[in-house]
Amino acid sequence: MIDTIFIEKGVVNHSRTQSIKSKFKNSTIIEVDRYQEIFNKRSQNFRIQKQNPALILAEKHDNFVLPAPSGFGLASTRNFYFSHMYNCIYDCRYCFLQGMYSSANYVIFVNFEDFFDEIEQSIQANGAQDLTFFSGYDCDSLAFENITGFAESILPLFKSYPKVDLEFRTKSVQLESLKSGFPTANCIVAFSMMPEELAKRLDKKAPSIKRRINAIEKLAARGWPIGLRFDPLIYSKDWKQLYKGLLMEIMHRVPREAIHSISHGPLRYPKKMYQDITKLYPEELLFSLPMSENNGYVDYGVDVENEMAEFLIKNLKNYVEEAKIFQCVVQA
Amino acid sequence: MMVNNRSKVDVSNFEPTVCWVVALKSEAKPIISHFKLVHQSANSIFPIYRNHKLGHLLIVSGVGQINAAAATAYLASESGAPPWAAWINLGIAGSLDGDIGKLYQGVKVTNPTKEKVFFPGYRFSKIVSLVEIQTLDYPNSVKNNGVLHDMEASGFVDFATRFSCNELVFSFKIVSDNSEQDMKLIDKMMVNSLIGDRLQQLEALLDEIITLSKLEKQRLQVPDEVEEVFKQFHFSVTRRNQLIHKLRKWKVQFPNRSISDLVKEAKTAADVIRNIDDALTDMKFDWT
Ligand code: SF4
Numbered sequence: 328m329i330d331t332i333f334i335e336k337g338v339v340n341h342s343r344t345q346s347i348k349s350k351f352k353n354s355t356i357i358e359v360d361r362y363q364e365i366f367n368k369r370s371q372n373f374r375i376q377k378q379n380p381a382l383i384l385a386e387k388h389d390n391f392v393l394p395a396p397s398g399f400g401l402a403s404t405r406n407f408y409f410s411h412m413y414n415c416i417y418d419c420r421y422c423f424l425q426g427m428y429s430s431a432n433y434v435i436f437v438n439f440e441d442f443f444d445e446i447e448q449s450i451q452a453n454g455a456q457d458l459t460f461f462s463g464y465d466c467d468s469l470a471f472e473n474i475t476g477f478a479e480s481i482l483p484l485f486k487s488y489p490k491v492d493l494e495f496r497t498k499s500v501q502l503e504s505l506k507s508g509f510p511t512a513n514c515i516v517a518f519s520m521m522p523e524e525l526a527k528r529l530d531k532k533a534p535s536i537k538r539r540i541n542a543i544e545k546l547a548a549r550g551w552p553i554g555l556r557f558d559p560l561i562y563s564k565d566w567k568q569l570y571k572g573l574l575m576e577i578m579h580r581v582p583r584e585a586i587h588s589i590s591h592g593p594l595r596y597p598k599k600m601y602q603d604i605t606k607l608y609p610e611e612l613l614f615s616l617p618m619s620e621n622n623g624y625v626d627y628g629v630d631v632e633n634e635m636a637e638f639l640i641k642n643l644k645n646y647v648e649e650a651k652i653f654q655c656v657v658q659a
Numbered sequence: 660m661m662v663n664n665r666s667k668v669d670v671s672n673f674e675p676t677v678c679w680v681v682a683l684k685s686e687a688k689p690i691i692s693h694f695k696l697v698h699q700s701a702n703s704i705f706p707i708y709r710n711h712k713l714g715h716l717l718i719v720s721g722v723g724q725i726n727a728a729a730a731t732a733y734l735a736s737e738s739g740a741p742p743w744a745a746w747i748n749l750g751i752a753g754s755l756d757g758d759i760g761k762l763y764q765g766v767k768v769t770n771p772t773k774e775k776v777f778f779p780g781y782r783f784s785k786i787v788s789l790v791e792i793q794t795l796d797y798p799n800s801v802k803n804n805g806v807l808h809d810m811e812a813s814g815f816v817d818f819a820t821r822f823s824c825n826e827l828v829f830s831f832k833i834v835s836d837n838s839e840q841d842m843k844l845i846d847k848m849m850v851n852s853l854i855g856d857r858l859q860q861l862e863a864l865l866d867e868i869i870t871l872s873k874l875e876k877q878r879l880q881v882p883d884e885v886e887e888v889f890k891q892f893h894f895s896v897t898r899r900n901q902l903i904h905k906l907r908k909w910k911v912q913f914p915n916r917s918i919s920d921l922v923k924e925a926k927t928a929a930d931v932i933r934n935i936d937d938a939l940t941d942m943k944f945d946w947t
Contacts, residue, residue: 330784331766355789357767365767365778368825374878375781375826375871528946564943605904609878615911617940 331355331381333365333432338386343437343475347384350474354382361385366413367430374607376431377418387411387436391445395461398595398657401588404457404492407449410465411436411477417467417498417533420613421559424465426600433466435475443484456490463496469516470499479504482511489513494554498533500542510550515587517554518543520577522569525561529613536573540580547585554587558655559594560635562616562627567638574639578646586647591639592655593632594618601625624657632656669699669709675740676714676872677865680731680748680819682722682811685847689855690717690749705730707737716740724770724794724814731818743875745827745868746819749861751835751850752792752809755802759840762857763807764864765792765830770813772796777816780829781871786863792830798842807832827872831864833857882906884918892928902928905935912939 329351336358338344348356359365362385392409400406413434414424425431436442446460462468462481472478478495485493494515505516521529523536534542547553555577563569596604598620605614618625626632640652681687687708690696694715696708708717716738720730727748734740757763766789768777782789791806794813802808812830819828833853836842881903888894894902906918921934 331782331789333767333778355766355784357789357791359767359776364776368778370820370825372824372826372875375824375875379782381782525946562944563946566944607878609907610911612911612946615908615939616944 329354329382330379331357333357333359333362333381333383335359335362335383335385338384338437341384341386341437343439344384346476347382347435347437347474351382359383362434365430366432366434367428369429371429373425373429373431377425380414380416381432383432383434384437385434386438387441391442392449392460395459395464396657398592398655399461399464400655401459401590401653404459405453406459406461407446408461408464409442409446411439411442411462412466412468412471412475414465415467416470418531419498419533420529420531420608420611421561421594423596423600423604425607426596426604427465433471435471439477439480443481446481447484450488450491455488459492459494460485461494461496463494463517467497467499468495469497469502469505472499472504473501476504479508482508482514485514486511496554496556498530498539500534500538502542502546505551506542506545506549510546510552512552515552515554516543516546517556517588519556519558520573521557521559521561522566522573524569525563529561540576543577543585544580547581551585552587553581553585555589556591557639558590558592560591560632560639561594561613562631562635566635570635570639571642574642574646583646586651588651588653589643589647590653590655591636592657593626593635595624595626595632595657597657598623598625673709673711674714675716675738675744676869677716678731678734678738678740678744678746678819679715679717680720680727680734680746680811680815681717682720682727682750683850684719685850686750686854687717687719688851689858690861693855693858703737705733707734720811720815723796723810724812724817726814727811728814728818731815731822735818735822740822741876741879742823743827743872743879744823745829745872746815746823747868748812748815748819748830749854750809750811750832751845751853752807752832753799753802753836753842754807754834755804755838757790757807757834757837759834759837760853760856761788762831762833762860763788763790763792765790765807765812765832767791768794768812768816768830770794773813775813775817777813777820777825779816779820779825781826781867783864783867786860786867787831790832792832802838807834824875827868827875829864829868831861882910888918888922888931891922892925892931894928898928898932901932902935905932905939908939909935 332354362383395406395408492513496517526536696710699707706719718730718734720726764787792812799808925931
């Protein structure tokens with residue numbers, strides 16, 4: 328799966344480097360001074376790299392925890408995010424990472440403990456309540472769990488701060504450590520969802536919606552708080568019918584008590600990012616459909632966005648109380 | 660005295676797909692004969708060979724990274740190689756522990772003198788072993804474990820990545836000397852046979868490289884029909900870019916329709932763009 332691992336010289340002997348390396352016995356190992364030498368360089372081609380991404384093991388030195396960008400968090404709390412990994416093993420056609428980086432290689436920062444220290448400092452500095460930390464802004468936070476063990480390592484920290492939430496955002500269904508472990512009441516496993524018919528076209532290499540719902544069902548039965556993320560909402564001729572079908576399936580399978588929160592957000596890109604992504608995939612149907620520029624963002628337009636949001640809220644009202652439903656909109 | 664009557668590579672009806680940059684004639688010979696490349700202009704600064712049908716160009720750069728960089732830039736400008744052309748630097752290299760005659764792909768290329776480092780090429784680990792190449796300004800008898808030593812790769816990669824994307828720039832090296840076989844033993848015949856023996860493996864690599872180049876061409880090439888529209892109406896630079904961008908979207912939506920539908924009733928460039936906009940706005944987001 329991974330044919331080459333580039334390793335920063337400074338972390339060659341790190342125990343986590345050794346453990347990750349041991350999972351890819353046949354990979355070529357190449358040492359580098361700093362990961363920036365190879366990641367996100369001029370003239371790299373994300374689309375070609377994505378056919379065979381390399382793994383880069385590195386050390387992060389600063390900015391472990393950052394305020395969550397607008398449109399990412401839950402509105403009722405103060406939101407922070409952290410990224411122990413850049414890039415993703417899936418290849419969703421709408422993913423903003425393909426417009427953000429010129430490189431599709433996976434970067435894993437092996438110094439998890441430095442993340443944990445800074446998270447703890449942020450918790451203490453902010454009164455240890457009414458905070459949410461998000462993992463999965465620059466990656467799918469659980470898709471590489473079998474390799475990194477990141478979720479397993481961070482859970483004990485959040486067990487000590489029961490009034491602070493941690494969200495893993497994912498499409499992964501390989502969640503053995505969560506499915507078999509005891510749930511942590513303040514750790515939300517949030518799944519990105521869209522109707523199967525659209526996911527088949529757009530969520531490339533990601534588990535099907537059917538498998539995601541199966542995983543949600545198991546985690547919910549185990550007691551894990553579940554997040555549902557309808558973000559981005561994808562427009563189509565028959566979107567109402569498609570989303571209605573998806574919501575019915577979820578409501579039928581996932582008990583409402585298991586739902587921690589539901590958020591939704593429109594498909595929306597900063598103009599430059601939209602241009603870069605469409606250049607990367609000019610033949611992609613998603614980007615040939617009508618979208619327009621509004622205030623520096625490219626989107627479906629406010630009428631479509633509102634109609635979709637209202638439809639979703641209306642259909643979810645009988646499932647969860649409205650206070651659990653959030654709209655996530657990237658602001659200009 | 661400046662030579663100013665150098666003739667360019669004849670590029671009429673020719674689109675380079677693969678541009679080889681090779682330091683020595685003895686390294687180039689097996690490639691020239693295998694791919695039936697024909698010598699181009701006698702007046703060229705660097706000898707250039709070509710196979711029109713296959714879309715191959717080969718330049719013999721001479722030894723050293725400055726020569727490699729200069730030859731790369733020269734070939735790019737003389738041939739008008741498109742941004743989807745693949746660039747390949749092929750040659751021999753020294754190694755401490757590599758097997759003589761083994762072909763490697765350089766996935767990390769360093770130049771310790773200039774403190775430069777590159778990570779060229781899509782990696783073909785199923786076909787070839789991957790390695791770090793260190794480019795030096797002089798033949799080196801002191802070698803490092805697991806690293807190949809050459810004299811061109813860094814200069815080549817530095818320049819080739821200005822003409823095509825990093826993932827279409829490749830450095831392939833064949834080990835010519837190691838701790839057990841002295842570099843003084845290397846002669847033309849040996850070089851010839853080292854490279855000749857690897858032609859099959861190089862062919863397998865080329866198949867993959869050409870596939871990537873085709874994908875990149877599909878992504879970047881301006882549709883032929885655009886040129887037709889440009890001939891009929893005056894487009895400013897901004898409108899040209901708009902047309903290319905919008906027409907691509909239109910093509911995705913209506914792969915079987917002809918652009919003449921959009922042009923038929925247009926009187927100006929703006930009309931053409933408006934017609935495309937109208938067609939795209941009418942779309943019903945049908946995913947099925
Ligand atoms: S799962 Fe998320 S991060 Fe991964 S490709 Fe899809 S959208 Fe991007």
